[in-house]
Amino acid sequence: MNQELQLPYLYEAFYRRERRSVPAARRFAAAALAEWGVRERAGDVLLCVSELATNALVHGVPPGRGFRLLLHREQGGGLLRVEVHDSGEGEVRAARAPGADAEWGRGLVLVEALADTWGVGERDPGKVVWCEFVK
Numbered sequence: 001m002n003q004e005l006q007l008p009y010l011y012e013a014f015y016r017r018e019r020r021s022v023p024a025a026r027r028f029a030a031a032a033l034a035e036w037g038v039r040e041r042a043g044d045v046l047l048c049v050s051e052l053a054t055n056a057l058v059h060g061v062p063p064g065r066g067f068r069l070l071l072h073r074e075q076g077g078g079l080l081r082v083e084v085h086d087s088g089e090g091e092v093r094a095a096r097a098p099g100a101d102a103e104w105g106r107g108l109v110l111v112e113a114l115a116d117t118w119g120v121g122e123r124d125p126g127k128v129v130w131c132e133f134v135k
Contacts, residue, residue, distance in 0.1 A: 009073045011035075016066040017057060025053040025069045029082070032071045038080065041133055044114040045080065048131050051107035052084040060086030060126065080133045082115075087126035 011032040015021035029049040033042050049069065056067040068085040111118050115131035122128075 009075055011071040012068065014066055014068050015053070017061040017063065019057075021057065021066070022050055022053045026050050028069065029071055036073055036077070038073075038077075040135070045082065045133055048111050048115055048118075049082055049084075051111050052082065052129050052131070055107050055129065056084045056086040056088075060088035060129075062088050078135050080135075081130060082132075083128050083130040085123055085126065085128045087123070089125070 011028070013025065013028050015025055026046055026049055029046055030042070033039075033045060038045070053067065053069065061067050065087050068083075070081075070083040070085065072081040072083070073079070074081075108118075111131050116134045118129070118131035120127055120129050
């Protein structure tokens with residue numbers, strides 16, 4: 001079950017550590033983008049939401065916990081920020097292309113390629129991995 005807070009320029013939801021949370025987060029983000037009338041780069045934003053949510057589940061969310069997805073749109077629509085907050089101790093490494101035969105490891109490479117900027121912030125406990133899209 002997720003809890004949602006909706007303000008004019010902020011959408012926020014919490015998801016448990018379970019596989020169905022990634023598609024749920026993507027649907028939530030798609031609804032927020034539709035509400036805001038964001039069409040340009042919507043596919044890029046949704047792919048980044050999926051990748052950051054997946055990384056949180058795989059690397060950042062301890063058993064029994066979850067992650068928070070926050071979407072913030074700057075008033076006037078010039079900046080769209082995606083944040084995924086988790087409470088794990090996992091460290092985010094720089095985006096690196098994996099080997100050609102690797103079955104995983106492309107998430108942050110995709111985020112880096114699609115978003116205008118991305119980064120990691122501290123949280124106690126855990127971290128915030130974010131990306132931004134500029135109109």
